[in-house]
Amino acid sequence: MKKIAFIGAGSMAEAFISGILENSLIDKKNVWVTNNSNEERLKRLSDTYGVRTTYDLKELFAGADIVILSMKPKDAATAIQYIREYLTEKMLVVSVLAGVSMSTIETLARLPIAVVRAMPNTSAAVGKSATAVAVNERVTPKQIELMKDLFGTVGLTTFVEEEQLDAVTGLSGSGPAYIYYLIEAMEKSAVEVGLDKEMASELIVQTLIGAAEMVKNSTKSSEQLRRDVTSPGGTTEAGVKVLEEHQVQQAFISCIKAATEQSKKMGAVLREQLEVTEPTS
Numbered sequence: 338m339k340k341i342a343f344i345g346a347g348s349m350a351e352a353f354i355s356g357i358l359e360n361s362l363i364d365k366k367n368v369w370v371t372n373n374s375n376e377e378r379l380k381r382l383s384d385t386y387g388v389r390t391t392y393d394l395k396e397l398f399a400g401a402d403i404v405i406l407s408m409k410p411k412d413a414a415t416a417i418q419y420i421r422e423y424l425t426e427k428m429l430v431v432s433v434l435a436g437v438s439m440s441t442i443e444t445l446a447r448l449p450i451a452v453v454r455a456m457p458n459t460s461a462a463v464g465k466s467a468t469a470v471a472v473n474e475r476v477t478p479k480q481i482e483l484m485k486d487l488f489g490t491v492g493l494t495t496f497v498e499e500e501q502l503d504a505v506t507g508l509s510g511s512g513p514a515y516i517y518y519l520i521e522a523m524e525k526s527a528v529e530v531g532l533d534k535e536m537a538s539e540l541i542v543q544t545l546i547g548a549a550e551m552v553k554n555s556t557k558s559s560e561q562l563r564r565d566v567t568s569p570g571g572t573t574e575a576g577v578k579v580l581e582e583h584q585v586q587q588a589f590i591s592c593i594k595a596a597t598e599q600s601k602k603m604g605a606v607l608r609e610q611l612e613v614t615e616p617t618s
């Protein structure tokens with residue numbers, strides 16, 4: 338890894354910058370970042386991490402072997418069209434964009450390039466992302482090893498077929514938000530049952546960490562672990578009965594399906610736009 342160029346300097350880019358520098362994967366002087374127009378943000382990244390920032394694309398791409406696309410999917414077409422004259426077949430293009438396929442990226446780049454499409458989540462900021470990664474046929478075994486190192490700096494990495502990435506996006510890409518939603522509900526309920534907010538918050542977080550560790554380390558299924566907590570005629574049974582009455586499990590299933598469909602839809606919208614702006618024949 339000689340030089341990384343980040344296109345997009347938001348929260349995802351920052352999580353990766355922090356991860357790769359903390360793990361000394363590359364020297365900070367070889368990490369370059371650009372964004373659309375927010376100079377203040379670039380200055381903050383440069384002050385915090387010592388990375389280089391620029392709006393000069395020639396400078397950004399000179400000697401870069403890895404390009405990380407980290408803008409929002411809606412900005413992908415404009416951004417890639419803007420940078421494409423600087424992309425070369427030797428570069429590895431890594432995308433964390435939800436819904437945007439590798440072939441869409443190649444079409445926009447107008448170049449047969451090695452593309453890695455990843456779906457991390459925001460827990461990358463604390464090195465705990467659950468990241469799924471797909472690669473196209475031009476990615477070499479050496480580059481795959483490099484990707485294991487890169488994504489390993491922000492958490493767990495698993496390699497999947499690209500077709501699975503929309504579902505991964507709905508499940509673990511958006512997943513932290515579902516858990517935060519649950520925490521919000523637990524926090525609100527804690528106050529309603531008369532607990533101090535701060536103290537309750539600590540109990541909730543530890544309960545979540547503990548439950549997650551149990552699922553991770555136990556040989557029992559999550560369903561069995563739930564049954565273990567539930568004493569006949571006890572408090573858990575009374576609580577879970579209410580969840581069942583409200584079909585909360587079904588609501589979560591519908592939620593993940595809707596997010597998966599949205600990821601597919603976002604990709605399709607971009608593909609339709611491309612048929613107009615980037616006709617292949």
Ligand SMILES: NC(=O)C1=CN([C@@H]2O[C@H](COP(=O)(O)OP(=O)(O)OC[C@H]3O[C@@H](n4cnc5c(N)ncnc54)[C@H](OP(=O)(O)O)[C@@H]3O)[C@@H](O)[C@H]2O)C=CC1
Nearest residue numbers: 345346347348349372373374375408409410412416434435
């Ligand atoms: N947030 C999440 O939970 C997750 C997000 N993702 C994916 O990560 C990507 C980035 O998300 P996130 O970091 O949250 O987004 P942010 O909104 O935090 O950051 C987006 C960045 O893209 C920049 N940008 C916009 N247009 C261009 C352009 N034309 N050229 C260069 N840079 C541009 C913005 O610059 P400026 O500020 O100057 O406008 C900004 O720095 C998305 O595609 C998303 O799908 C993946 C997994 C999880």
Ligand SMILES: O=C(O)[C@@H]1CCC=N1
Nearest residue numbers: 435458506510511512
């Ligand atoms: O909501 C989104 O579109 C992005 C992708 C996964 C998480 N956040």
